[in-house]
Amino acid sequence: MTAPTTVRTVDYHTAGEPFRIVAEGLPPVPGDTVAERCATAIGPGGSGTAPRRGPLDEVRRLLVQEPRGHAGMYGGFVVPPDDDGAHFGVLFWHKDGYSTACGHGTMALGAWAVDSGRVAAPDEGDVQVRIDVPSGRVAATVHRAQGRTTGVTFRNVPARVGARKVPVATTLGIAEVDIAHAGACYASVRARDLGLEVTRAALPELVRAGREIRAALATHPATWHPDGPLLSGVYGVVLHEELPDTPFGPHQRNVTVFADGQIDRSPCGSGTSARLALLAEDGRLGPGEDLLHESVTGTVFTGRIFADGVTEVTGTAYRTGDHAFTADPYDALGAGFLL
Known part of the structure; x- marks a missing residue:
């Protein structure tokens, strides 16, 4: 296992679908844009559902597979944006590899960015979190009331x-x-x-x-x-x-x-x-x-x-936990397995 010994995540769910956020401790992901970084993560000759093995994909496998994850797990690696017009970028991943879009993940990321203080937000009102994803620039408008996040509206690329x-x-x-x-x-x-x-x-x-x-x-x-x-x-x-x-x-x-x-x-x-x-x-x-x-x-x-x-989709996203996942080099299961 070439992934870091410990990987820290913040987990959310959006309408019941999990989203595991990794914002630090990742290996370098070359590329000038999020789309290029996604192609790097997939690797030459790979595909979204059959990526090539590499340091970043070792982290994905560690977090999505049992016993640390499960076949229904979903998540994202936070990476630099394409330019300063967005707050950050993200590479979406699932049990088989990587995806170019994820509405529920964008909602969770918007809530996380505000809840963690990464993006300043009022106690009352809305704030927009701009995110570069492999399919383009999307936005999560985070709705706030009485100092807490009450919902998120995902604005997608044109359909x-x-x-x-x-x-x-x-x-x-x-x-x-x-x-x-x-x-x-x-x-x-x-x-x-x-x-x-x-x-x-x-x-x-x-x-x-x-x-x-x-x-x-x-x-x-x-x-x-x-x-x-x-x-x-x-x-x-x-x-x-x-x-x-x-x-x-x-x-x-x-x-x-x-x-x-x-x-x-x-x-x-x-x-x-x-x-x-x-x-x-x-x-x-x-x-x-x-x-x-x-x-x-x-x-x-x-x-x-x-x-x-252009479409907008509104839902709710809630934090479910903070985790420090450890990969013991003596663990014969390594990054784990899927059933």
Whole structure:
């Protein structure tokens, strides 16, 4: 194990989805931008879900794998921003590697930056935390009342629709899949088209369907991003179902299956952005209307979209602990394992 002997983290959860923040003690990550540093972390010939081994990835593996983490863990390495227009940058990671966008992580980082004093904030009112991520510059507006953080609004890079009603064969039948880019590429499918409901009991089937759809779309041209391979390819599959509309707009429940079968416990921030773009194109979400987006765990985000494709997603993020993880050189398990 070449990672530091001790790695210190601050952990948050956003709507139930964990986010483990590493702000110091990292090995050098060469690059002039966060996107270049992400490419460095992935390594030559690697991919977002199959990075090359290296000092930084040893830290990721240590923190995401058991017994220090778990297959549903998510986190980020805080790195320098692209320029002084942002407060900091971040490299998002999960059990399989790295991602180019993460809405729930951006919300957690905004809360952490304010709660830790890294970004000054009023006791009453809002403050914007600007963050460079591999897909561009995003912002977390942190809402404050009575000296505490009460919520965070994530403003994403512009979202756009890639393709509609792409037929995909799965073991549960043919699904018509919509593709949208929102910092990462997401495929959306109605769960009922596969005979499924978005429930905890159906998670094994939902995960299987998500993995099959992601694999089937691996070479589909609509998953390609003009900025290159780092932003291309399906990152997550959003399996969703309709709930009764609210007075403010549509109401949906989803489970997002990302990377290699990982389940988002939150409604998925970037995935919500992708859903907003699709709903807007369908004419189901107009100016002044909100999507109430519910997760399989029952937590919610509220999302809206503007004329330029920029989306905003609001949720809550709470600190869950501070940790000093140790890697004993005599530990035969090393960085750990995944089940």
